Amino acid sequence: MMSAVDTSILDSLEFDDQNFLVNATDWTPAVGEAIAAELGIVLGERHWVVLNFCRKEWEEHGESPTIRRITKGADVGTKELYDLFPGGPGKIAAQIAGLKKPTGCV
Template sequence: MPTTTIAGHAVEVNDEGFLAHPDQWSDELGGELARLIGIELTDDHWTLVHFLREDYSRQGETPTLRRVSTQTGTPVKSIFALFPGKPAKKMAYVAGLPKPKGCV
């Protein structure tokens, strides 16, 4: 897998740019990943990103948009406002996790 430098850290990424090893992630790296896709993280963003990371560590897979919404109590419409376009994919990218199953 290719290696790239993000926020001063050498990380392995897959062919779509997602981190190959979620354990290489940090808040600093997440902030830089968000910046790279045009998102400035607020407390609401961080709540969702940290939920994704915690859920991934418990479940072994990246949560779907529906799971994020139901487990955090965040309406899907709000998630789309925070991560416009493809929110599940963007949240996973910022959180340093694989794309959720079913994402294109």
């Protein structure tokens, strides 16, 4: 996809077959910007509230937060979260944050 952000930073990193970063420690905010750009999302301040929360959850608990955890912990409403990350907020936020897909039913 054509975008204004230079995404060549992604070429030197390892991704799984669903385009999730293999090593969460390879992630930097610039990597996040690049993944988002590839997915067609321009990151704004509210995106970063969610992404920083996801990174913090991963650092503290070693796993990606579910949508429910994000809405409870990051002060972002369900509707807003779906608007920020269209097409599946839990999965896509985790992907941009360089984490694995969240697991859990809610």
